[in-house]
Amino acid sequence: MESAIALQDRYEQPTIFLGFHFAAIEAVCMYYSILHPVASLYSPMSDKTIDGIALRQRARFGTEMVSRRSSARNTLRILRSGKPIMLAADMDFGLRDSIFAPFFGVQACTLTAVSRLAKLSGARVVPFVAEVKKGYAGYKLRIFEPLSDFPSGDVAADAREMNRFLETQIRRMPDQYYWVHRRFKRRPQGEKHVY
Numbered sequence: 001m002e003s004a005i006a007l008q009d010r011y012e013q014p015t016i017f018l019g020f021h022f023a024a025i026e027a028v029c030m031y032y033s034i035l036h037p038v039a040s041l042y043s044p045m046s047d048k049t050i051d052g053i054a055l056r057q058r059a060r061f062g063t064e065m066v067s068r069r070s071s072a073r074n075t076l077r078i079l080r081s082g083k084p085i086m087l088a089a090d091m092d093f094g095l096r097d098s099i100f101a102p103f104f105g106v107q108a109c110t111l112t113a114v115s116r117l118a119k120l121s122g123a124r125v126v127p128f129v130a131e132v133k134k135g136y137a138g139y140k141l142r143i144f145e146p147l148s149d150f151p152s153g154d155v156a157a158d159a160r161e162m163n164r165f166l167e168t169q170i171r172r173m174p175d176q177y178y179w180v181h182r183r184f185k186r187r188p189q190g191e192k193h194v195y
Contacts, residue, residue, distance in 0.1 A: 023177075038062075039065070
């Protein structure tokens with residue numbers, strides 16, 4: 001699980017752990033939370049019973065769960081307290097706070113929240129990827145170096161950088177990415193639907 005970032009310097013500045021929806025994301029996030037204090041942004045589900053179960057299960061090893069619907073002020077408070085926040089920004093959450101950026105050569109609705117949170121908090125953005133090992137022999141958590149020059153001051157450039165990083169990881173293991181999330185469901189004005 002170790003990474004290029006030494007454990008002792010992990011909390012010297014606010015940290016956003018940027019995750020992606022690969023098959024093992026839930027398992028590696030829970031494992032990380034056993035070892036280190038961490039908060040995680042989540043999207044509440046419409047079914048309150050299922051939402052409650054998911055929330056309890058995700059938090060059971062100590063993760064502070066933060067709804068994406070809560071105020072940005074709350075997220076900034078957590079970051080500034082020294083606790084890192086895990087979030088996955090590779091889904092189409094709608095046009096609000098998003099822009100279209102290329103993803104495998106197709107315009108994809110891409111969140112700008114990572115860029116904005118990093119700018120407001122002074123956080124470094126540290127990508128991580130969850131893998132299922134060959135033969136289902138366990139899981140692997142890869143924590144990468146912080147994205148350089150991120151945020152750049154240009155949310156469109158930052159969105160392209162996130163999508164480029166994700167493309168590289170998907171090419172290594174395309175079968176483990178959650179394509180079911182339909183990254184191309186919203187289209188720029190005048191473009192035909194992909195699905």
